[in-house]
Amino acid sequence: MIRKERYEIMNWLNAINWMKKNKGMTTDDISKYSGIPKGTLNKLFAGQTKDPQLSTIRAVVHALGYTLDDLYQDTNNQQFSENELTLINKYRLLTQTGQKAADESINILLKLEESIISGPQNTVPLRISEQSAAAGHGAYLGPESFQIIDVLDNDMTHRAGFAVPVSGDSMEPKYHDGDILLIVKEQVEMGEIGLFTLDGCGYVKKLGDGELISLNPEYEPIPLDDSIICNGKVVGTLPKEWIIEK
Structure with missing residues (x-):
């Protein structure tokens, strides 16, 4: 010490x-x-x-x-x-943004510890994409690319409609390559992060004024048009410890 x-x-x-x-x-x-x-x-x-x-x-x-x-x-x-x-x-x-991301990760881990200490938990089925949504350039996200997994049943997983892995670094420092995002089927408001599809490819971006914005300044915004579909709002990440192995 x-x-x-x-x-x-x-x-x-x-x-x-x-x-x-x-x-x-x-x-x-x-x-x-x-x-x-x-x-x-x-x-x-x-x-x-x-x-x-x-x-x-x-x-x-x-x-x-x-x-x-x-x-x-x-x-x-x-x-x-x-x-x-x-x-x-x-x-x-860390910057203020980095500290906020660290706080969110710590809170998720604390909730996980609480669930483990409190004993066996119920599980809930969750649809997860076998393809990654791009935090960078678009990745294919078709309806046939989903599978069902069992996860711990808590407020976040119970609320989520499905989950999508992240590919790329355009949403750093908040979300990183390999993170699994929990998506709820709700309207994304200005300034919130959502999952969007364009020509069948999925993008994780922040909704801006007439554009989709990356948190990483190295990536240019994507102009919004009628061909872009909002699939839901990102509400957090799915820790691998919440996934129940069969």
Whole structure:
């Protein structure tokens, strides 16, 4: 376990770089307020200083408006494993969108843990496409490409009309290649993510004003026209742990 008094933690570099980014301060600013030469700070933030002095770290975090307690994630005298501290700092380095996606994934896992602890669960049949809907370029999504699987019966799976795997990266960071999306047969409102078909090919996109939008800015929007069909709204992902193997 890592205690407050331990300075030699493997993730101090991630922590101080996050603090610097969060405060929007330059190296010149930090040098001015901490009294530490800019050259020393450049080496520190680049990770070239493997064993910096505690006084140096203290001066840097104080200049950034933090304390050593903030650095060690131990303001309440709690103790964290090295893995827990690493995960905390990785989370802090995420954008707001990335943190939201991480929160959603954690909530799904917590619900899964609760269902396991509470004992055997009922199952419900769910139609799942054998072809992937594209988070990128279109993929064939015909009616003959579905099969029936058994999944844990909960609010999300009970509500879903069917499920579709994702192929591609155009909807990252929210949905990733290989995710299985739960689809409800409801109208998709502006700003919501839905499953759309164009010429028999499926697309997972956000509905915009006259266009279908990818979350990944590397992909161009698809103009809406009468040939595009909305198949339903995406309400979440289907964890593989919810699928009942026969």
